[in-house]
Amino acid sequence: MHELSLAESVTNTIKSLCAQSGWAKVRRVVIKVGHMRQVDPELLAFAFGIAGKGTVMENADLSIMELPIILKCKACGKTSDCESMVFICPNCGNANVDVLSGMELAIESMEVEAV
Numbered sequence: 001m002h003e004l005s006l007a008e009s010v011t012n013t014i015k016s017l018c019a020q021s022g023w024a025k026v027r028r029v030v031i032k033v034g035h036m037r038q039v040d041p042e043l044l045a046f047a048f049g050i051a052g053k054g055t056v057m058e059n060a061d062l063s064i065m066e067l068p069i070i071l072k073c074k075a076c077g078k079t080s081d082c083e084s085m086v087f088i089c090p091n092c093g094n095a096n097v098d099v100l101s102g103m104e105l106a107i108e109s110m111e112v113e114a115v
Contacts, residue, residue: 003039006105007047011057013107018056021112026056028111030063034104036085041066069102 073089
């Protein structure tokens with residue numbers, strides 16, 4: 001379950017931000033997760049709850065924005081969503097593509113209380 005290590009990474013970042021900024025409590029966190037991360041949102045939310053126990057994030061709500069894999073074909077120039085991990089342009093069938101998104105793991109926003 002790599003969701004636990006991802007949740008720990010996010011919570012460690014948030015704890016550091018809270019310590020630097022003087023925030024006392026985190027009420028809500030919104031994160032962006034790319035499809036290539038192969039994250040189960042329910043497992044990530046569960047792991048986030050475990051990682052946040054006894055911290056400023058205890059009982060914080062977690063919202064997960066799932067981002068698609070987006071490819072740009074170097075042959076035809078088209079940009080398209082990719083449903084699978086097979087990176088082939090759906091327009092022309094070329095495998096010479098750039099991956100524009102799909103690997104993200106980022107904190108999009110947080111709702112916090114100051115000290």
